Amino acid sequence: MSWLPPVDDDDDEPWGQYDDSAVRERPNPKANRPRTKQRPAHEDAVVGRIIQVDRGRYLTLVDEGGDDEREVLATRARELRRVSIVTGDRVDVVGDVSGDEGSLGRIVRVHERRTxxxxxxxxxxxxxxxxxxxxxxxxxxxxxxxxxxxxxxxxxxxxxxxxxxxxxxxxxxxxxxxxxxxxxxxxxxxxxxxxxxxxxxxxxxxxxxxxxxxxxxxxxxxxxxxxxxxxxxxxxxxxxxxxxxxxxxxxxxxxxxxxxxxxxxxxxxxxxTPGVRSFGLGHVNPDNILTGFPDLAAIAEDCPRGCTHLPDSPDCALVDAVEDARLGDAGAARLDSLQRLLTTLMRPKEY
Ligand SMILES: Nc1nc2c(ncn2[C@@H]2O[C@H](COP(=O)(O)OP(=O)(O)OP(=O)(O)O)[C@@H](O)[C@H]2O)c(=O)[nH]1
Ligand SMILES: [Zn+2]
CATH class of the missing domain: 3.40.50.300 (P-loop containing nucleotide triphosphate hydrolases)
Structure with missing residues (x-):
């Protein structure tokens, strides 16, 4: 995918298609044959937490809470150049992980993210x-x-x-x-x-x-x-x-x-984080909003397929549940909140 521009090393970097946070290996053309050339396992790697990102340099906290806790400055390995690395990431670091003045480690893997x-x-x-x-x-x-x-x-x-x-x-x-x-x-x-x-x-x-x-x-x-x-x-x-x-x-x-x-x-x-002026939500799936409302999400399972859960949506199970008081006193207010967030998602920015 060489026509893609190189990813910059900012906290704000585009991410999109680079959702594979681990080192991306080339697809094996002979699908069923085991690969003979294995990537080195980096057994000597230490685990760190990214605490700051600045122009391609990652400040990593290693041995957090341990006797040898230290901040290690690192770059990313070549094979990770299309992978985003952001504050809060857990990474494997190799190379000079002493944290000494002038030392530079190398990030070889980004751990799976919880959130x-x-x-x-x-x-x-x-x-x-x-x-x-x-x-x-x-x-x-x-x-x-x-x-x-x-x-x-x-x-x-x-x-x-x-x-x-x-x-x-x-x-x-x-x-x-x-x-x-x-x-x-x-x-x-x-x-x-x-x-x-x-x-x-x-x-x-x-x-x-x-x-x-x-x-x-x-x-x-x-x-x-x-x-x-x-x-x-x-x-x-x-x-x-x-x-x-x-x-x-x-x-x-x-x-x-x-x-x-x-x-x-x-x-x-x-x-x-710096004061964020814009907060686009173009990437958000409306279903993910509903997961923030577990009580409503359970009821919404009975909604017709593709239900928007907005006031004008026909046969919305949430609207019915509020009407027959199944959601209790706060039901109407909660549905209203959900609808407001869903509307936020669909509307262009206006703040
Ligand atoms: N009256 C009043 N002023 C406050 C309060 N909290 C903060 N301020 C003042 O509001 C101003 C802005 O506060 P900051 O802490 O710099 O605001 P910030 O959100 O970090 O702003 P950025 O650094 O630009 O992102 C400062 O002059 C603060 O002293 C408060 O509770 N009451
Ligand atoms: Zn619905």
Whole structure:
């Protein structure tokens, strides 16, 4: 496939067809004959966690939590040049894995990913850009005011989380500036964890509980106070914080790269991503949204094939279930939330 442009080595790299994360071997033309020339097994490889990606260099944490824990800088092996390697990936590294100044290891394998958080450039673009691999949780940070909350962007983050199989968590900041009740109400029916935060009284204990032992990706529009929270949770993280521009209402995009930060005591990770302006969902399969609503998903099995589950869909089992109260008091609100997310997925961006 040499006509394809080389994949760049950014966290934001196109991914799309390169879904085989292991080393891709040439197809065996003599299908049934065992291959005689085996790829070296790299038995001496060490396992690392990708904590940062920068222009073809991967910062890898090796022997995590062990006596010999160290950061190893590595490149990727030639045979992996079409495979994406992103923050959070687990990889096998060979070569100079000493982590000494000037040393360079070589990544020879990307382990299978548990979860994959991704977005596309826009909704018509099926090419995915991976944000982070192997995250457990997506912490969506949104300000009650300054900058103005964008409910449709929140929906987009939630869609991406459900699609990735990652648990969403919403943190509403700047509640000192505005009562967040109106913003929170529609989120409650989603069954998503919601934490509110005011500058004078950030909910650190609550957040530490929720982040404990997990890998959490923090996302949010620029200026919402994400870096402020990250700095509180990870003292010394040194995430740049910026003042929201009073004229444009925009933050200054002060955090510019995706960085993995370890919570104090080695008690989980926060992966801080730069303020994401667009969050295309062109790659998302609507069925994956439904998996975020297990109670609804079970009922939707009785829907006609190809049912959109939207208000105008004929014979939708979910609509019936809400009407005969099978889903309880919250049923209508949950179906409404699901429909809102599904509509988000089908509509062009408008936030
Ligand atoms: N009033 C108020 N201001 C806050 C709160 N949290 C953060 N801020 C301020 O909001 C501004 C933006 O905060 P940042 O932490 O830099 O925002 P960010 O989301 O990391 O922005 P980027 O780095 O651009 O992605 C800073 O001036 C913070 O001091 C809060 O709870 N209340
Ligand atoms: Zn349906």
């Amino acid at each position: 994959l958080l991704r977005r596309s450039a826009d909704d018509t673009d099926a090419v995915e850009r991976i944000i982070v691999a192997n995250a457990d949780q997506l912490m969506v940070v949104v300000a009650a005011a300054d900058p103005e909350p964008r409910p449709r962007l929140i929906d987009r983050y939630l869609v991406a989380a459900f699609d990735a199989g990652v648990t969403p968590l919403v943190v509403v900041t700047k509640t000192d500036l505005r009562d967040p009740a109106e913003l929170i109400a529609p989120l409650q029916a989603l069954g998503v964890e919601i934490v509110t935060s005011a500058a004078s009284d950030p909910p650190l204990e609550r957040l530490r509980d929720l982040l404990h032992g997990r890998t959490t990706v923090a996302v949010g529009h620029s200026g919402v106070g994400k870096s402020t929270l990250v700095n509180l949770l990870v003292p010394g993280a040194g995430r740049a914080t910026g003042v929201v521009n009073a004229v444009t209402g925009r933050g200054r995009h002060t955090s510019s790269s995706t960085v993995s930060l370890r919570l104090p005591g080695g008690d989980g990770w926060i992966i801080d």
